[in-house]
Amino acid sequence: MAGIKLIVAYPTPTDINAFEKVYNEEHIPMAAEKLAGKTKLVATKILSMADGSAAPYYRIAEVHFPSAEVLAACAASEGGQATV
Secondary structure (H helix, E strand, O other): OOOEEEEEEEOOOOOHHHHHHHHHHHHHHHHHHHOOOOOEEEEEEOOOOOOOOOOOOOEEEEEEEOOHHHHHHHHHOHHHHHHO
């Protein structure tokens, strides 16, 4: 099935424990609830690059949608605006 995804890349936070608490207890539940039309939500933590060097991002979130139109409708919605 063809689809589209919204990708959010998070830089490494200064306080990883505080970030993880807010990310897991507030952000992910809000995204799961308010992003209408999504088909999948993938949250990934990046430990390092393949060569062992520091990664430019700490986490990447992928929100999958069946089409660009569904993504646009979600982004324009009240729930999409609150999440963004």
